[in-house]
Amino acid sequence: MNTMFPIFIKMSEISTLIVGGGNVGEEKLSAILKNSPDAVVTVVSKEFGQPLLDLAKDFPNVKTIERGFEVSDLEDHHIVLCATDDYNLHVMIKEECGKRNKIVNVADTPPLCDFYLGSVVTKGDLKVGISTNGKSPTLAKRMREFLEDALPSETQELLDNLKEIRDKLTGDFQEKVKQLNNITQQVFDKKE
Template sequence: MERNNLYPIFLKAKSLNVLIVGGGNVAEEKLTFLLKSSPDACVTMVSPMFREGTLSLAKTGNVTLIEKKYNKKYLKGKHIVVATTDVPKVNVKVYKHCRKRSILVNVADNPPYCDFYMGGIVTKGNVKVAISTNGKSPTTAKRLRQFFENVIPENVDDLVKNLNEYRKTIKGDFEEKVETLNEFTKGLIEKKES
């Protein structure tokens, strides 16, 4: 059986500079999901044209639109790049430019040219679950996201906040605190005998 060896991390997009190359449907979709997950993300988009939806969406966040063709000068100061153009040659050029500069890059729908994938995401307050299919099936990730949206209770954030307050009152070193919290929360996952 194949194994997913991707390393999941949660990035503070507010402190990173993101570039989206392209202005079509895929670019708008990437911007939508980025702003939904991280409304304070700092995003630049470069494309000769932008969809109306992208123009509207850009006004809701910290998004700079540059109506020009891609040029490697737009990579300056960027931490993450997503290439979404409908010209494969341009996307590969973006990938190569990013690799030379050690910038993480994702070429939409082209796994060999991706340092990372954007998985399905479920957010309920402070709880965020990310789902990956190793770039093999975005549709499966979407269905799993829908499943988790339904099974994670709406009040899960109350639990998180209460446990955070409880954690502050626990005495002892780090290991003792972890042990106490593990004992306190194990009932959340234990199966009830019928």
């Protein structure tokens, strides 16, 4: 059973450290920026691949530092992503993060992870996260593709209309929830 707790984080209000500037580092940075273009990210690496540098240059909140990881790099960050091919470095970073109450993700090493990066489906303001508990990123990707095709193109219009309706509802919380449940049920009844 997947016991992970899904959350959506305001990445522009916290700071993220990525250790590693190669393909995996670029993949992690790309995933963050695709979902949160205003994310505050520092990438530390002895060397950088050109794709990561090309990506970073278009985002003013992304900083690249060309040198090896130093424990002091952890101090100003809330989340750490390890994306090198140095397992021993990842173990050390995980230990240091634990001492500092930082959460860490280590690419392709679930036992060292406090969290996983899932696949994400986005249709306007609707965002759906998919997790396989670290077991199969490939299945998560396929599920993302399926849901992207399945969700209607009018999703944003529906959300905007429902927000307008919600803002006009009267009554206590339970009554508002009941009214919104009835309205959204009607939307899905029409789809059948």
